[in-house]
Amino acid sequence: MSATKLAQRDQGAPDYTKCLHPAMVKNYGKWMEHERIRPGVLVYTAENGDKLYTVRAGSPRTMSPITIRKICDIADRYCEGFLRFSTRTNVEFSLTKKEDIEPLIAAIETELGFPIGGTGASISNIAHTQGWLHCNLPATDAAGAVKALMDDLIDEFENENFPNRVKISTSCCQINCGRHSDIAIIVQHHHAPRINHNNMQICELPKVVAICPAAAIRPSVVDGNPTVEVVAEKCMYCGACHGQCPSMEIRDADTDSLSIWVGGKGANTRGGPSLMKLAVWGLPNNPPRWPEVSEAVRTILAAYREGAKDWERVGEWIERIGWQRFFEKTGFPFTKYHIEDGPNAMWTYNRSTHVRI
Amino acid sequence: MSIEVNGKVIEIDEEGYLVDREDWSEDVSEAIANRDGIDLKDEHMGLVDYFRDYYEEHQVHPTMHVLVQRLGGKIGEKFHEHKEYEKFLYMLFPTDPVSELCKLAGLPKPLPSEHDG
Amino acid sequence: MAKKEDDKGTNPGLNTPLLDQLEGGPWPSFVSDLKQWSETKPQVAQLLNQLEESYENRWNYWTGTVLNVSGYGGGVIARLSDKAEKYPDLAEFHTIRVIPPPGFVYSTERLRNLADICEKHGAGILQLHGLTGDALALGFDNESTFAAAEELMANGWDLGGSGAALRSLQCCVGQARCEMACFDTMKTTRFLTNHYIDFLHRPEFMYKFKIKISGCANDCANAMIGSDMPIMGTWRGPMQIDQEKVAEYIEEKGIEHVIDNVITRCPTRCISVKGKQLLVDDENCVRCMHCINVMHKALKPGKDQGVTICLGAKRTLKIGDTMSSVIVPFLKLDSEKDFENLTDLIDRMWEFWNDNGMDHERIGEFIARVGLGTFLEGCGIEPDPRMVQSTRTSPYINFEELAPGNFEGERTQQPKAWNREPETRESTS
Structure with a gap:
């Protein structure tokens, strides 16, 4: 181990006050109202009348220093050397000179090739995970799937043509780091883990047994070595054991498929947060562009745009029209697999005679 | 890779974990510690023994949580006092006490906990 | 390490026909970006080539x-x-x-x-x-x-959290650029990060703990379903209404628009229109932000602002999805004392969770297992009806006050709440 002097530990979060645009420092906590000038461009007005314009651009999230420096160059030129990233990996350029908005947008479009939008009732950038690029558990890619989908949906990013905003996420394993969204794409496995009994010594067996939510894993001995076995009928293919023990391979390139879930929402507006529910299953995991996924997402979006009232998010629209109509409008089949079978299953059944006939 | 302890060649992996856990002895522990630049004292060895006993009993290594609860609890009741004990462990083993102790105790290498984007 | 020297132009070591299909199209391509970058960093070419194999074989190599x-x-x-x-x-x-x-x-x-x-x-x-x-x-x-x-x-950066630790905190833009933010999200994020930096860097919990912070109920930081402890901005008392701007809005958009998009969308039906004025039954407003979003120039959050703290969200492994539920209906978050109250609360919740949780059990799963009532008692928090949607439906209850003493000695008790002196730690921010 080298004996070089170690840098200061435990410094914590950087000082944000040094990372704020001067107009944000001056008017911190004193903003009065905002307005969307056009999709992707907002103006914030402070109590004292100061105005701050913000241009939002979609980024691919994974970026080289070349791109990062181009972003910085643009921020230096127009934004006094400051910028911000949004939760959904958009880049936000803030500036005080209204006349600089158009040159700024031109610079973003020509130098970075980033589209402008993602505000209001549009489709914002897709929240995604690491995928094959750098995760140890994924069954599909993330960044590539996002690129393919956003190529398809770019008009919806650049315009605000929906009843309310639409948030999309993708997740590359069943842990589902992409989380709940209006539309979520996740991978599903279809059989129990294959156990490499020769390599089980790297895993701590009691933990492997304990982590199974279905109590399907039990200790066993193979060739005199301690290992585990999986009761296939109990297994629900969640992959929890695979996260705990790499020798229990849950993924299968031939059979893993994708499914689409709808109606998740984190905002507390109106009915409050909601979980996403299954809409379509059994789509092929089809790199590099996953066309079947894009098509299904577009089908859902078209039905939502046509049927929802202003301000209804996808989940609220479906709740109002009912799942029967959702399947009618989208043309997706409703199957026995759409019916919940977990511990809370009974609460998801129609416990009334309220039926659209 | 290998190290030589008392004239016997002992196989280790690139990071210094024993290939065959049966090879473990206190002298092996010391050789691995030397390799990692750690000067083994009684405090270190006490923890190595604790790890071996715990693994023997539970078939899992103690987590940091277990250490601060069971051992840290001896120096104080409260939660922030546990944290002081954890800092003490980081003084003994600056780079990840749990992994290092597993290595010194001849236990399997700890796996990473699953990761999210 | 063997590194091939490149010719000029595209890296000859690259062989990525599938990834190349992600270069066209209007959305910015990470593939094009990384390909260009691979001319500077040969390992990026290897990264792309490995990713190409993943695409080809639908398999992961990490x-x-x-x-x-x-x-x-x-x-x-x-x-x-x-x-x-x-x-x-x-x-x-x-x-x-x-x-x-x-x-x-x-x-x-x-x-x-x-x-x-x-x-x-x-x-x-x-x-x-x-x-x-x-x-x-x-x-x-x-x-x-x-x-x-x-x-x-x-250079003033610090590493983030991973493993069974407090994870890096996240917040919305808050008061730096948004009129809806009800408290200082950035200050709170930095304060909590630095106050609990030991917990972030040296994992010791049962499992991970995420705190995300949003300035209002719109939740731009994705806290409600994306963190163990969402801290959400809210307010007490009446919301601010500028009736002149309400009248302007109604004249511009028409009364039907206001009825369809504001009045009928209120989750507690606490808003009504009279002439060109909005009347709000403030006692029944649940601060959902919907009407403020629609008429954001005329309506604003009230002036007496603070936070609602929830607890328990996580994604589906292992017991199914849990959503956050209210643990502190309202807390002021202005003064030093307020922040002490917050850290005292977090200390108590972490202590109870860590002393009684199981390995790999997130705090939401822990609450689901022991029950919110037990959890509140363990943390020394008074039950509040705002924490539930309804009271219970199951009649099988262990009423401690009504049960006769166990004739074989002490009755088995739920974990006892213990009284701790609130610790005062100095903020490092």
Whole structure:
């Protein structure tokens, strides 16, 4: 181990006050109202009348220093050397000179090739995970799937043509780091883990047994070595054991498929947060562009745009029209697999005679 | 890779974990510690023994949580006092006490906990 | 390590026909970006080639391992390539998590500094930002991980959380640029990060703990379903109404628009229209922000602002999805004393969870197992009807006050709430 002097530990979060645009420092906590000038461009007005314009651009999230420096160059030129990233990996350029908005947008479009939008009732950038690029558990890619989908949906990013905003996420394993969204794409496995009994010594067996939510894993001995076995009928293919023990391979390139879930929402507006529910299953995991996924997402979006009232998010629209109509409008089949079978299953059944006939 | 302890060649992996856990002895522990630049004292060895006993009993290594609860609890009741004990462990083993102790105790290498984007 | 010297132009070592299909189209392509970058960093070409094989075989070639910098128990996501023989530069290819400035705001000086350090020591690829709320820097081997971490820390950056620890906090833009934010999200994020930095860097919990912070109920930080403890801005008393602007709005949009989009959408039907004025039954307003979103110039959150604190959200493994539920209906978050109240509350919840939770049990799963009533008692929090949607439906209850003493000695008790002296720790912010 080298004996070089170690840098200061435990410094914590950087000082944000040094990372704020001067107009944000001056008017911190004193903003009065905002307005969307056009999709992707907002103006914030402070109590004292100061105005701050913000241009939002979609980024691919994974970026080289070349791109990062181009972003910085643009921020230096127009934004006094400051910028911000949004939760959904958009880049936000803030500036005080209204006349600089158009040159700024031109610079973003020509130098970075980033589209402008993602505000209001549009489709914002897709929240995604690491995928094959750098995760140890994924069954599909993330960044590539996002690129393919956003190529398809770019008009919806650049315009605000929906009843309310639409948030999309993708997740590359069943842990589902992409989380709940209006539309979520996740991978599903279809059989129990294959156990490499020769390599089980790297895993701590009691933990492997304990982590199974279905109590399907039990200790066993193979060739005199301690290992585990999986009761296939109990297994629900969640992959929890695979996260705990790499020798229990849950993924299968031939059979893993994708499914689409709808109606998740984190905002507390109106009915409050909601979980996403299954809409379509059994789509092929089809790199590099996953066309079947894009098509299904577009089908859902078209039905939502046509049927929802202003301000209804996808989940609220479906709740109002009912799942029967959702399947009618989208043309997706409703199957026995759409019916919940977990511990809370009974609460998801129609416990009334309220039926659209 | 290998190290030589008392004239016997002992196989280790690139990071210094024993290939065959049966090879473990206190002298092996010391050789691995030397390799990692750690000067083994009684405090270190006490923890190595604790790890071996715990693994023997539970078939899992103690987590940091277990250490601060069971051992840290001896120096104080409260939660922030546990944290002081954890800092003490980081003084003994600056780079990840749990992994290092597993290595010194001849236990399997700890796996990473699953990761999210 | 064997590195091929490149010719000019595209890297001849690249062979990515599938990934090339992700270069066309209007959305910015990470493939094009990384291909260009591979001319500077040959390991990026290997990364793309391995990714191409993943695309071809629908298979992943990364194995996780553990690596830590001196003094820290997390912050590095260590990966080894299964194809290291073919791609030697990927043999060790780790990610460093870096705590970003709260609200993801940067000066170009800081962002360039981050990119420079990552380029100097590793592959230089940045992801802004991961769903954990960290800035992610990809592509370091063991040695360069240590070197990069030291240089990052020497330059005022710190590593993020990973493993069974407090994770890097995340917040919305808040009062820096939004009139709806009901408290200082950036200050709160920095304060909590620094106050609990020990818990972030040296994992010791049952499992991970995420705190995300949103300035209002719109939840731009994705806290409600994306964190164990969402801290959400709200207010007490009446919301602010500018009746002149209400009248202007009604004249511009028409009364039907207001009825359809505001009045009938209120979850508690607490808003009505009279002539060109809005009347709000403030007692029944649940601060959902909908009407304020629609008529954002005429309506504003009330002036007596604070936070609602929830607890328990996580995604579906292992007991099914849990959503956050209210644990503190209202807390002021202005003065030093307010922040002490907050940290005292967090201390008590963490202590009870960590003393009684099981391995790999998130706090939401723990509450689901022991019951919210037990949890509240264990943390010394008074039950409040605002914590539930309804009272219980199951009649089988252990009424401690009504039960006769157990004739064989002490009755089995629920875990007892214990009284702790609230600890005062000095803020490092």
